Amino acid sequence: ASREAHDATSVVTAGSLSVGGKQVGVMAGPCSVESEEQLMTTARAVKAAGATALRGGAFKPRTSPYSFQGMKEDGLKLLAAARDETGLAVVTEVVAPDDVDLVGEYADVLQIGARNMQNYRLLEACGKSHRAVLLKRGPSATIDEMLLAAEYILDGGNPNVMLCERGIRTFESHTRFTLPLATVPYLQQKTHLPVIIDPSHGTGHTALVPAMAKAAIAAGADGVIVEVHPDPEHAMSDGYQSLRCEQFEEMMQQCRRVAEAV
Ligand code: PEP
Ligand code: MN
Secondary structure (H helix, E strand, O other): OEOOOOOOOOOEEEOOEEEOOOOOEEEEEOOEOOOHHHHHHHHHHHHHHOOOEEEOEOOOOOOOOOOOOOOOHHHHHHHHHHHHHHOOEEEEEOOOHHHHHHHHHHOOEEEEOHHHOOOHHHHHHHHHOOOEEEEEOOOOOOHHHHHHHHHHHHHOOOOOEEEEEOOEOOOOOOOOOEOOOOHHHHHHHHEOOOEEEOHHHHHOOHHHHHHHHHHHHHOOOOEEEEEEOOOHHHOOOOHHHOEOHHHHHHHHHHHHHHHHHO
16 A cells, blocks of 8 residues: 555546546445435435435444444445446445455445454455455544555455545544544555545534535545435434535535635
């Protein structure tokens, strides 16, 4: 992953998504796939607003075993149908090594969630996949630990890895996590892998998301991943940090102005 290995930032391409080049990649969609209507409404809206990939969880790693665990393969099928209609690449989480092949049949990008950043069997399985990987930082992991986690995937033979800062655990409790944007320029010195910011999990509040997305782009992030839901009050997960479709559109207009300025 070291910058010394490659001078230029690696470009990771997966269907409609390209990150690491000039364009900022924008992955947007619901935290969880909940229904055909919810997913298609969101997919059409984020596509129209300029997103370059659709995110949505089908296998959900929930803190409580009593919370909604995702639609699993039925959710993957809905994501593939949304890609067929909109042309958007699909980014979705895989939580177990044995599911990597199944998720890879439907997804363009395998997301490794924060809770699984150091699940080494999962990292190795994703290293053998031909799908691109979005590796999220563990909430208590150091940057060096994240880079070593990325090495497991690269060393397995998969060069298409993106690193995602999604906030870390600190003493501060007003935001869900603390989002260190200095991770962007720091990682760009250390590694050639593209760097993505997740302002949704990083803040845990809808109202804070657009400002942090703009700040991430101003700081030089190669992409952002943002939760969007047509009806956040009734979302089955993370509604409190999801943008409504109209809010996402407005954020995208502002982000384009920031991207032009940097
Ligand atoms: C998610 O993207 O919905 C998610 C569960 O993120 P994280 O792994 O960063 O908590
Ligand atoms: Mn979420």
